[in-house]
Amino acid sequence: MFDLNVPWPVQTYNSPSQQQLTGLYNVIATLYCLGYNHLAINFNVQENVKLPYGQPTSINPIPMQQLRERFSEYPNLKLFSRITLQISDPSQCQGLSKLQNIFDIISIQPNTEKALQLATTNLDIDMISFSLTSRLPFFLKHKTIGAAIDKGIKFEIIYSSALTGPAGYLVTSANDNMTLSTTALLARKVFFNNLMQLIRASRSNGLVVSSGAFQSVQVRNGPDILNLLQTVGLDRARSKACITDNPEKVLISGRLRIKSAKQVIAVNNDESMEGLLYSNEGEDPVKKTETAGFTKKLSDTSSGRLLKKQRIV
Amino acid sequence: MNNNKLEKHLLSRCYSSEAKVLEVLSSRYSISGDQKPSLILTPTGSTSSERAPSTSLLHTKSTDKVTKPASKTVSTRLELKKYISTTLNKQRKLIKMINQSKRTSSPSTAFITKKLSQYEIPKFEEFTGLNSLWQEYMNNLLFPASSHQQHQLKLPSLAMLLPKLTSADYTGCLLTVLQAKNTQLVGMRGIVVWDTQYSFILCIPRDQDSKEYTESVENLTELTASTRVGGLKAIPKKGCIFGFDVITDESKDECLSFNIIGSRFEFRNVDRSSKKFKNHNVNDLL
Numbered sequence: 001m002f003d004l005n006v007p008w009p010v011q012t013y014n015s016p017s018q019q020q021l022t023g024l025y026n027v028i029a030t031l032y033c034l035g036y037n038h039l040a041i042n043f044n045v046q047e048n049v050k051l052p053y054g055q056p057t058s059i060n061p062i063p064m065q066q067l068r069e070r071f072s073e074y075p076n077l078k079l080f081s082r083i084t085l086q087i088s089d090p091s092q093c094q095g096l097s098k099l100q101n102i103f104d105i106i107s108i109q110p111n112t113e114k115a116l117q118l119a120t121t122n123l124d125i126d127m128i129s130f131s132l133t134s135r136l137p138f139f140l141k142h143k144t145i146g147a148a149i150d151k152g153i154k155f156e157i158i159y160s161s162a163l164t165g166p167a168g169y170l171v172t173s174a175n176d177n178m179t180l181s182t183t184a185l186l187a188r189k190v191f192f193n194n195l196m197q198l199i200r201a202s203r204s205n206g207l208v209v210s211s212g213a214f215q216s217v218q219v220r221n222g223p224d225i226l227n228l229l230q231t232v233g234l235d236r237a238r239s240k241a242c243i244t245d246n247p248e249k250v251l252i253s254g255r256l257r258i259k260s261a262k263q264v265i266a267v268n269n270d271e272s273m274e275g276l277l278y279s280n281e282g283e284d285p286v287k288k289t290e291t292a293g294f295t296k297k298l299s300d301t302s303s304g305r306l307l308k309k310q311r312i313v
Numbered sequence: 314m315n316n317n318k319l320e321k322h323l324l325s326r327c328y329s330s331e332a333k334v335l336e337v338l339s340s341r342y343s344i345s346g347d348q349k350p351s352l353i354l355t356p357t358g359s360t361s362s363e364r365a366p367s368t369s370l371l372h373t374k375s376t377d378k379v380t381k382p383a384s385k386t387v388s389t390r391l392e393l394k395k396y397i398s399t400t401l402n403k404q405r406k407l408i409k410m411i412n413q414s415k416r417t418s419s420p421s422t423a424f425i426t427k428k429l430s431q432y433e434i435p436k437f438e439e440f441t442g443l444n445s446l447w448q449e450y451m452n453n454l455l456f457p458a459s460s461h462q463q464h465q466l467k468l469p470s471l472a473m474l475l476p477k478l479t480s481a482d483y484t485g486c487l488l489t490v491l492q493a494k495n496t497q498l499v500g501m502r503g504i505v506v507w508d509t510q511y512s513f514i515l516c517i518p519r520d521q522d523s524k525e526y527t528e529s530v531e532n533l534t535e536l537t538a539s540t541r542v543g544g545l546k547a548i549p550k551k552g553c554i555f556g557f558d559v560i561t562d563e564s565k566d567e568c569l570s571f572n573i574i575g576s577r578f579e580f581r582n583v584d585r586s587s588k589k590f591k592n593h594n595v596n597d598l599l
Contacts, residue, residue, distance in 0.1 A: 101472075124592065152594030253595040256574075261475030262590035263598075264577045268556055268570040277554070277572075277598060296558075297566055303489045303502055303558055306522055307444070 001222055002247030003031050004040040004082060004105060004127070005158055005210035011044050013052075013061050023215055025070065030216035032074050038251065040082040040105055041067065042212070047086050047111075051099075059102050078279070080104040080251065084129060086111060090118040100124070104278075105254040107156065113138035120148035126254040127208060129156035132194040133187045140201035149206035154250050155198060157242070158212035159220065159228065162191040195232055204234055208250060209242040251278040317342070320352060327355045393507065397514060397545060403432040404544045411538040425541055434544040437518035440485070440504040447485030451559045454481060468561070468569075478571060480586045483508050486557050488515060489525075491572065494552035500524040503546060510581045512549045519543035550575035552597075574598060 006027055009020035016024075024041075031039055041062050045051070052058050062081050071077050083103040085096075088111035099106055107127035110116040116138070119128055128148065130136060145155070199207070209229070213219045220228075222243060229239035255278035260266035266277060317338065324334045341352075407428055414420050429436070455474055489502040501524065503515030521527050523540040530536060553575035558568040576597050580588055 150594065152596065249595050249598075252598055253592070256595070257592065259471075260572075260574070261479050262577075263574055263592055263595070264590050265475050265478040266572040266574060267471055267475065268572045277574075296568055296570060301558055301568070301570060303487050303556065305528075306502070306518065307487060307558065307560070309522070 001034075001036045001243050002038045002251070003036040003210050003243075004038075004080075004208060004247050004250060005042045005129075005156065005212040006031065006039050007212055007214060008041055008043045008062050009214065010061075011046055012049055013058075015061075026216040027211075027213050027219060028067075028071060028077075028079075029074075030219045031211065031213075032071075032077055034219060034221040037076045038078045038080070038247070040080040040251075042082045042084055042107075043103075044084045044109075045086065047088060053098050059099065080255075080278075082107060082254075084109050087115040087119070088112045090114050096123060096125075100257055103254075104258070105250060111137065117144060120144050120151070120153065124257070125153060126250045127154050127156050129158065130194065130198070131161070132158060132191050132198075133161040135190055136194055136197070140197050142201050142203065145198075145201040146203070149202060152249070152253055154206045154208045154246050155202055157195060157198065157207060157209045159209060159225065160211050160213040160218040162188055163218050163220075192232065199232060199234060204238050206246060207234075207238075207242045208246045209239075210247070248278075254278075323352065323354060397507070397547075400434060400545050401547070404434055404539075404542055407432055407434065407542050408538040411541065429542070434542065435506075435516050437503065437516055437522065437543060440506065440516045443485040444487055444504050447483075448560050450485075451481070452561075455559065456561070474569075475571075479590060480588075482582055483513070483557075483573075484582075488513060488555045488557050488573070490548060490553055491556045492554040495549075498548060498553060500526060501546065501548060506545065508582045511551065511579055512547045513555070515546050515548060517543050517546050550578050552576060 006024070009016040009024055028039060041064070043060070043062055060081060060083075064079060064081055068079055071079065081103050082105035083099060084107045086109045096106070105127065106125045107129055108115075108119045108123065108125050109129050109131065110119050116128070119125060148155075209225050211219050225243055226236065226239050229242060230236065234242070256263045256266060259277070320341075321334060321338060324337060325331070328334050328337070337352075410428070411420050411425065414424075454477055456469070483505050484507065486505050487502065488505060490498045490500060493499050501515070501517065503517035505513050506516050507514040517523060519541060520536065520543075521530055523536075523543065527536060527540065555573040555575060556570055557573070558570050560568045577590070577593070578585075
C-alpha cells in the first residue's frame with residue numbers, strides 16, 4: 001500500500017525540533033506496521049516561502065539519506081520525497097522545472113480557481129491536493145477536473161484533517177456523554193461536503209487517499225479507509241484503487257520524470273522486478289541525475305552473464 | 314589519392330600489365346623516386362601484338378554473376394519480411410515435430426542440432442558479432458572522446474545520456490523482457506535482428522541460455538520444445554518493458570543498465586531519430 005503524504009513537520013527551511021522529528025519517525029513506523037511500505041515525505045511550501053533556486057542541493061530540506069539509514073532495518077520500506085506548492089497567484093510559480101530533478105513527486109495545492117486552471121492545463125505535475133477541511137473558495141467543475149485526470153494528474157484526499165481539526169470532544173452533561181464541539185462538527189461537515197464534490201467532479205476516477213498525519217494516532221489502516229470511502233459512495237474496487245493503483249501511478253509518473261527521457265528510456269537501478277519504474281535505491285538522493293550511482297557489475301545481471309559467456313568463447 | 318585513380322585509369326590504357334602501372338605510380342609519388350611532374354603516355358596502337366584486348370581497369374569483368382531481381386516489386390524490406398515469416402513457420406514445424414516425438418521418446422540433442430541446420434534456423438551464436446558491434450557503437454555514441462579524461466571514463470549525466478538513447482538504433486542489442494502484460498514473454502531475451510514499428514524481432518538463445526531461470530536446469534528434456542529450438546521471435550513492444558546493458562568498462566566488468574518502455578517506443582527507427590517525445594498519462598504503463 002502507498003501513503004504519499006507523510007508531512008515534513010516544518011513548512012519553512014528552519015530545521016525541525018527533536019520532538020517534531022520523533023513525531024515523524026513514529027508516523028513512519030506506524031504506517032509501516034499497518035502495511036504501508038511506500039511512503040512519501042511531503043514538504044508543504046507556503047506561497048511566501050522563497051525556494052533557494054540558486055543552490056540546487058539545498059532545495060530539499062528533507063534528509064532522505066538519514067531517514068533511509070534510520071529505517072534501514074524495515075524490509076521493503078521505500079521512502080520518497082515530495083513537494084507541495086501552495087499557489088493562489090498563477091504568475092507566482094516559476095521555476096517549477098528546477099524542482100523536477102530534486103523531488104520524486106511534485107504536487108500543487110491551488111487556492112484559487114485560476115491556480116487550479118493553470119495547474120490542470122500548463123504545469124507538469126503529478127498530483128493536485130485541496131485543503132478539504134476549509135470551504136473550497138470555488139466550485140469544482142467536471143470539465144477542469146476531468147481534463148486533469150485525462151492528463152494523468154491525480155487528486156489527493158487527506159483524511160487526517162477530518163480526524164483532528166480545530167477541536168475534539170466536549171463533555172456536556174453529567175452522564176458523561178461525549179459530543180463533538182461545534183467547530184469540529186463544522187470541520188467534518190465541510191470535509192465530507194468537499195469530498196462529495198471532488199468525487200462528483202472526478203466521476204470517482206483518479207483519486208488518491210493519503211494520511212497527512214502529524215501524529216501516529218491519526219493514521220488509519222486500509223480497511224478503515226475503504227469504509228470511509230464506501231460511506232461517501234465509492235464502490236469497493238475504486239476505493240481500493242485509491243490506496244494501491246492510483247498512488248502507484250503518481251509515483252511512476254513522478255519518478256519517470258527523473259529516471260527517464262520523456263518516459264521512453266529509463267535508467268535501471270534495481271534488480272527486483274517489482275516497482276521497476278519508480279524504485280529509487282542506489283540513487284544519490286541529492287544529485288539524482290548523476291550517472292555514477294547506476295553502474296553495475298556485469299556479472300550481476302543475467303543478460304550480462306550471457307554476454308560475458310559469449311565473449312569468452 | 315583521388316587523382317591517383319584517374320592516373321591509374323589513364324595508364325591502364327598505355328601499359329598492358331597492371332604491375333607496370335603500379336610501378337610507375339609508386340615511383341611517381343614516393344619520396345625517394347624520380348617524382349616526375351608529368352606522365353608519359355605511350356600511344357596504344359591496334360598493331361601491337363603483345364597487347365591484350367583493350368580493357369581498362371575500371372571495367373574489369375567480374376567473375377561472380379550479378380543476379381537481376383526477378384521483378385521490380387522485390388525490395389530488401391519485403392525479402393526480409395518473407396525470410397522472417399518463413400523462418401518462423403519452419404520453427405513452428407520443428408517445434409511440432411519435437412513435441413510429437415516427445416510422446417514416444419525424448420529427442421536427443423544431436424537430433425535437434427541436425428534438424429536446426431536442415432531447417433536453416435538462425436542461431437544466437439551467429440549474432441553475437443552483431444552485438445559486439447552494437448556495444449562499440451553505443452560506447453561511441455554515449456561516451457564521446459571528450460568524456461575520457463586521463464584514460465578514465467567520466468560518466469556524463471543522465472540528462473545527457475537518455476535523449477541520445479531515445480534516438481539510437483537497437484539492431485544488435487541484447488534485450489531482456491523484464492515486465493509484460495503477457496506473462497509468457499517475461500524473461501525472454503535475445504539479440505535484436507530487426508526493429509519494426511510494433512515489435513522487436515529477436516534471435517533467442519537455445520537451451521540453458523534461453524532465460525535467466527533456465528541457467529541451472531541440468532536435464533535438457535525438462536525444457537520446452539520452443540526453448541530448445543530458439544531461432545527468431547517477434548515480441549510486441551506494447552505492454553512490455555525491456556532491459557539492456559551497455560558495457561562501460563570491460564576490464565573492470567562494469568555496465569549501465571537501461572529500460573525501454575515498450576508502449577512509448579512504438580515508432581519505426583527512422584521516425585524515432587527525429588521524434589520529439591512528450592510525457593503522457595501513465596495509466597497504460599502499470
